[in-house]
Amino acid sequence: MAQPFTDDRHPAEPYPGTRPEHCFVHLDETGWPVTPDLAMESGWRVEPENVDLDQWLADRGEPPLAGRMPVLGYGSNANPSKVTWLRDELGLVGPAVVLRARCEGLAAVWAAGLRTRDGQRCATLAAAPGSAEEHSVWFATPEQLRVLDRCEGRGLRYRLVRLHTGRVTLQNGGVIDSVLAYTAASKNRLPVLFNGRMVRCSEIEQEYTRHLGDRPVPSDGLDVTEVHGAPSADDWPELLFVYGTLMPGASAWHLMEPHVTGTPDVVRLAGTLHDTGLGYPAFRPGTGPGVPGYVVRLRSPEDALPLLDEYEGDEYRRVRVVLPGGRIAWTYLWTSPIENMPVLPDGWVH
Template identity: 25%
Template sequence: MEDIQMTVTETRERLYFAYGSNLNEADWARFCDRIGVATDVIEAVGPAVLPDMQLCFDYYSHGRQGGALDIAPMRGHVVHGVLYRVSPRGWTALDRKEGAPNFYERIERLAVKPDGSMVKVFTYAVTAARRRDFCAPTAEYRALVAAGLQASGLPIDGLNAAAENRPPRAEIDHVFVYGTLLSGERNAGLIPAQCVKARQPATVAGALFDTGNGYPALALQDGARGVVQGECLQIEDLPALLGTLDRLEGFAGYDDPAPLFYRTIVEAKTKGRGAVKAWCYVGARAGMFRDEIVGGCWRSHLVELAVGKRATP
């Protein structure tokens, strides 16, 4: 099982997750020139998202003469950004630009990479003492952040919602299920039928394992070895349902030190709608990945187990 990934990957040095003005290369270059450091003290690695977070403007920046971006918890939503490697001088520069620790503070979070794996990162959030009600950004600052996001190929919907002080749209409205939440299985009733806008057979790159506890666990893979079979459900107001699903899956949030499952984001391939981004619960403990279910289908595995029991004298 050499190609099985644990959900959370560890890096030798903690990466930085940028979601605001630091995505704008010109703005970063101006600051670096002012303090006398090279711009390459931070180096872009690739895109990622902060799960269960939203952008907001709850801080007044005298330097920006208006609201400056912050992040706040919001289940079922994501904040788009870019991961960076940072040198020691880079952390000093970032702390200085963010006014850490007096205005913003460096915090640790889990970021989800495009392949569904997670990585521990540092990012910046406004300190509790500096937060206030909505602070409208200037048009210049909003355009600066938008340009940085777009240059990185990232959407600006969350930025626009935050700048206009309106609730963000939940961009992920699908969940991929592969075990006891499948239609007809014992926990399917936790997903009310009236909430399901569409249900389609789907697959996700990975491997499926029998945990020995009456439920399976999915392990991420790069797609070269196998797929897991299940269903992709489009849900009306999925964020409202995720609390129920989180409790079932033993997931108490991204700061939970010992979850049973992690909730991550995968690409589910459906027969009707093609590939869609979906929330998915993947095994969080190495001991889950011992007895692989060949073919990646929990239902077929249950049938085989039932047949085996009947054949046993």
């Protein structure tokens, strides 16, 4: 079983430092390995305690994954010692949740400029058709995102964007569409042009980057939408999996319908549906044959979700789940015990 590790296992120097081969949550100069687990409410398990990641966070008074925003980390932000530096120098608070991701069609490349504070060459992001690299996704709280903004020089050196190029897939199979990322906002953060091409960070180490020069490429090739202002955790995803009274034609569909765009898709989600005896079902995650329901697309998640949270009440908790094929959607989990609740059949009528 994987064990906790300390920062000295992953030094930050030379930039971009080293990174664990697994997902982790980091606090007080220590990282705990995190692994996918469908039986957990969050879909992730913290080792070696064998506890749900959301519970691990709650035990420390911190927001769950549903209250965090996915931000691509392709440079030093995936390094545990850098996380500690962010705490010491920029006031980062709370656990940092850093999940490994396979990035297709994207590459971390050396930038045209150097870091002012130590003269090391920076990494930046670029389109790389046909390629695949392993990087990480921070699930950042709003406060942590403000620290990352300061670290990256948002608006000056890098800009915060929603990334439409490539495919970012977490280790649990979830695909993060339109992931947040910091990409070049100035010429010296554009990829460096050397011998007519960009140079991947994986090709040469920091100490050999001096000879690359400082000529930037005309464009990083990325399709992005710049983020203005502060994004919200409710912004993503736009999809919602409904399995009970909120389904099309069900008793509460009239609450959903004004917020839905497009045609709902029929989907089966891993888990079990139980009969509460109260006229509405209780969904619990797991493996099993799966629960039939619908996936709807919300016109404005940040407007619709607070209304649906109020409708569902304290008996349910909103989480992100991975659908068949890798799409990620919100859904509502039953939070109370399910002992003595019968399992509902597929043909349950609401």
